[in-house]
Amino acid sequence: MARRTPGDRIRPLVRHLLHAAATVSRKSIAVVAFLVLWEIAPRVGLVDSTFLVPFSTAVHALWDLARSGQLWDDTRVSLTRSVIGFGIAVGIGVPLGLVIGWYRTVADILNPLLELFRNTAALALLPVFILILGIGETSKISIVVYACTFPILLNTITAVRGVDPTLVKAARSLGLSTPRLFRQVVLPSSVPTILTGIRMAAASSILVLIAAEMVGAKDGLGYLINAAQQNFEIEQMYAGIIAISLIGTIVNALLVRLERRLTRWRPASR
């Protein structure tokens, strides 16, 4: 009974692997089922395969687009636009949010206007942007800026309002000047909430950009999808959609990792 067999050492490893496999399969089962359904439905004639090509055909088209370099070109154009717009939005939203969150008077003056802007859907303004800024890069980047600023701004305001007053009091008692108070207390304690806003902004940056590219553009992933549809290259249309969904998922995953990295100090239960 006390004799240890090699099996005693291997068993925990096996159990661990089985556990990991169970987790992976539990988390991927819904996605796999969806893809299988997508593959089978057009093939057995459940839907018209002219309009919904099987998943494997779309992946094949994506591969062809990637090999020809066209996918990369359009992706690069789209990502450049959204990254620039997103970056400008962070540059506007975070500092403005810090000021509005901290100074009551500024908040009282600006809040009604912000509320009005926030509730005006970015895409409703797209024609205005195009009219004034043309169909070039400026109008597309501007609409991304507009759409991204609000989640960042509003989350920053909430974050600053939520800073623990005893921390501020303690910092003041240590003689911190207002700039140091912002840098060393207000900003760090706002980081988690601001990052949530940044993640929301990243999602909407891709969303409005694709829409903007569908309306007036000569390149970009939105253009790719729209042009493919109009030229009846249905496989390519789905390939573009898959590309966007992959990019969105990857960007979000990266931001979640960044969030974890920057908020390691928080209790694990949060």
Added chain:
Amino acid sequence: MTTPKLSIERVGKVFEGRSSRVAALDEVTLDVAAGQFLVVVGPSGCGKSTLLDLLAGLTTPTSGRLLVDGAPITGPGLDRGVVFQQYALLPWRTALRNVEFGLEGKGLTRRARTDTARQYLDLVGLSGFADRYPHELSGGMRQRVAIARALAFDPDVLLMDEPFAALDAQTRETLQDELLRIWETTRKTVVFITHGIDEAVYLGQRVAVLTSRPGRIKAVVDIDLGDRRQTEDVRSTPLFAEYRHQIWSELHGEVARAQRSELSAREVVSVG
């Protein structure tokens, strides 16, 4: 006669709300000698914490004046260290970096800061926990870090606002002893706010009893328990009980008065 370390001269503080006017302190006069351990005890809502905020320079008096070494207090300063009830540690900084926080305004090199911070973590008995984040520490340990932070920049005065109120009884007693030990080694002037009579008698050389709102000094009791550590369980000696009863009698009427005024204030609210 030497200048007292802290002078509170006829200090009054009134908070003006939109529709209300609350007098928190009225004509408070008190001197604290250098190296003295003063405890301020009073019913809840009597303006104890307001008094501490005034001494810390976090707020200004409506009337009267406060002096440190004979010079008026104009704002917060590193000559006074504050310890709050809620610890007020920066959750994104480790224990060591929290202690360093107060040193950052002192123009020390990074190395000197770290060395000093380690030295004070040693003093409060947390040498092994330098790299822990606040959420990884118990309440008692967090308050030790906060005490180390307040001591690290070597202030003359330590201001403590009900620092042990949120701790369990056992931890509180341990920290009270630790605080006395630290006080004896560092010889700081301490102003300690509490609503606990036992705590006041155990810690204080002098205990100032505050009335309920607006806070006034009702009595100042000098405590002499001899060497607390020579007597085993000093809290159960007749002398301790005597002091305890004396302060209890001073406070008793005040607590009842505070509760009555709180109740009537609630009635006004519920009727209005």
